[in-house]
Amino acid sequence: MARLTLPCDEATVRKLKVGDFVELTGRMITGRDAAHHWLMHGFREEVAPYMKNSVIYHVGPVVKKHEDGTYSFVAAGPTTSAREEPFQADVIGRYGLRGVIGKGGMFAKTLAGLKEHGAVYLHAVGGTAQVLAACVKKVETVFQLKEFGVPEALWVIDVEDFPVVVTMDSHGGSLHAEVESASRKKLEELLGLGA
Amino acid sequence: MAGPEQWTEHFVNVIARASSQLPPDVVDALRRGRDAEAPDSLAQKALDSVLRNIEVAKGNWQPICQDTGTPLVWIHHPVGMSTRMLTAAFEEAVRRATAKQVLRPNAVDTLTDRNTGNGAAPGIPTVHCEEWDSGDVEVHLMLKGGGCENVGAQYTLPNPKLKADRDLEGVKRCILDAIHQAQGKGCAPGIIGACFGGDRGSGFLESKRQLLRPLPDRNPVGELDAMEQEILEKANQLGIGPMGFGGKTTVLGVKVGYLGRLPASYFVSVSYMCWANRRCTARIQPSGEVTWLD
Numbered sequence: 001m002a003r004l005t006l007p008c009d010e011a012t013v014r015k016l017k018v019g020d021f022v023e024l025t026g027r028m029i030t031g032r033d034a035a036h037h038w039l040m041h042g043f044r045e046e047v048a049p050y051m052k053n054s055v056i057y058h059v060g061p062v063v064k065k066h067e068d069g070t071y072s073f074v075a076a077g078p079t080t081s082a083r084e085e086p087f088q089a090d091v092i093g094r095y096g097l098r099g100v101i102g103k104g105g106m107f108a109k110t111l112a113g114l115k116e117h118g119a120v121y122l123h124a125v126g127g128t129a130q131v132l133a134a135c136v137k138k139v140e141t142v143f144q145l146k147e148f149g150v151p152e153a154l155w156v157i158d159v160e161d162f163p164v165v166v167t168m169d170s171h172g173g174s175l176h177a178e179v180e181s182a183s184r185k186k187l188e189e190l191l192g193l194g195a
Numbered sequence: 196m197a198g199p200e201q202w203t204e205h206f207v208n209v210i211a212r213a214s215s216q217l218p219p220d221v222v223d224a225l226r227r228g229r230d231a232e233a234p235d236s237l238a239q240k241a242l243d244s245v246l247r248n249i250e251v252a253k254g255n256w257q258p259i260c261q262d263t264g265t266p267l268v269w270i271h272h273p274v275g276m277s278t279r280m281l282t283a284a285f286e287e288a289v290r291r292a293t294a295k296q297v298l299r300p301n302a303v304d305t306l307t308d309r310n311t312g313n314g315a316a317p318g319i320p321t322v323h324c325e326e327w328d329s330g331d332v333e334v335h336l337m338l339k340g341g342g343c344e345n346v347g348a349q350y351t352l353p354n355p356k357l358k359a360d361r362d363l364e365g366v367k368r369c370i371l372d373a374i375h376q377a378q379g380k381g382c383a384p385g386i387i388g389a390c391f392g393g394d395r396g397s398g399f400l401e402s403k404r405q406l407l408r409p410l411p412d413r414n415p416v417g418e419l420d421a422m423e424q425e426i427l428e429k430a431n432q433l434g435i436g437p438m439g440f441g442g443k444t445t446v447l448g449v450k451v452g453y454l455g456r457l458p459a460s461y462f463v464s465v466s467y468m469c470w471a472n473r474r475c476t477a478r479i480q481p482s483g484e485v486t487w488l489d
């Protein structure tokens with residue numbers, strides 16, 4: 001099992017291959033629909049340093065605010081990444097991201113972006129909100145909380161041993177495409193379809 | 196008989212239980228799936244995470260998944276009980292559970308595109324009341340996640356591409372195709388509820404009602420039981436696996452029902468339920484005593 005410390009450099013990420021199980025430790029940022037729109041319209045100086053050489057996590061967390069004003073993550077499983085497909089490759093390029101965490105995988109444009117910029121798609125286990133929230137050790141800061149609300153805000157978090165699987169790598173490999181085509185073949189065989 | 200306030204309290208308890216305590220038959224099926232996967236495979240690791248998550252949620256009475264889903268409820272009630280009262284009490288229970296953070300604020304008003312903040316919106320929750328002969332009330336609740344709802348599918352027969360005619364073989368082909376289309380995107384391993392016949396609306400509703408059946412429940416109709424077993428076996432040969440990582444555990448169960456149809460239509464409606472199959476059944480006696488059936 002590989003460990004990956006964030007932030008990380010391009011060479012490290014280029015070594016990752018489809019099917020690798022990786023545990024992430026370090027600082028990352030969260031962002032889903034509203035965040036990706038916002039990141040695309042202009043260059044957001046204030047969050048850029050947190051994104052450079054790190055990863056963005058597609059999640060709408062449940063967050064608890066403590067009396068001293070600090071926050072902690074209560075539930076934080078991945079959300080479907082496909083919705084960010086139109087923006088993801090550009091966000092990766094513009095902010096120098098090394099990866100994206102989500103679920104369900106992404107498509108051709110993102111795959112090309114991963115290859116071009118040296119980044120990976122990391123699949124977390126959908127629905128494991130409790131296990132993944134427990135990996136979030138600290139909430140460092142948050143951006144656009146008032147504007148976007150808790151689930152859509154950009155949370156900067158410190159994680160420890162956050163488990164993910166590389167399902168799209170920086171060499172054009174995609175586990176989603178592999179499984180889709182192998183299972184399609186099997187379906188055609190079972191149903192007597194196909195050429 | 197209890198008043199609206201007591202019903203709301205009962206319903207809040209049902210919601211809290213559904214959201215945090217996965218039914219034992221689902222946990223068993225996930226365990227068996229885990230043991231069947233190759234040691235140290237991605238599939239096994241994914242199922243280990245899932246099983247750990249289920250334990251943590253259970254112990255802390257925390258939501259299993261942060262998408263606490265759409266509440267769909269079927270309430271069987273004695274003759275003469277007001278369905279308007281029960282519906283209002285359930286809607287209030289959803290708002291209260293949301294305020295107590297048992298549910299996430301999970302309802303968007305589609306016209307204004309704003310989250311209503313209280314878990315309710317036009318059509319959410321959906322409440323179905325059915326009168327029955329017993330003096331008890333029985334509540335069947337399902338919390339249906341968005342990711343898995345998105346991969347549901349509806350077919351019209353015949354379907355030449357699938358070589359699916361208007362017969363049980365055709366129905367089976369559609370269901371297998373839907374499982375393939377879904378890949379891991381509905382948080383596989385999933386549970387399939389399907390209905391053939393009906394109109395577009397009633398077909399989907401019946402497919403969801405099928406999801407209330409516990410996994411070991413066998414279909415009383417011989418042909419349908421055979422179909423359920425065959426689809427289950429074939430689906431798990433597709434190799435999609437947990438989360439679509441590849442593996443043997445793609446589907447945990449298949450439940451198929453049917454409805455009448457017009458001569459002109461033949462629909463096959465398929466609903467996909469994620470591994471976080473949050474269903475809960477409670478039987479409530481007139482005394483207020485609750486028996487948990489799930």
Ligand code: SF4
Nearest residue numbers: 127260340342382469
């Ligand atoms: S589909 Fe996945 S993310 Fe959605 S409710 Fe189910 S387990 Fe949670």
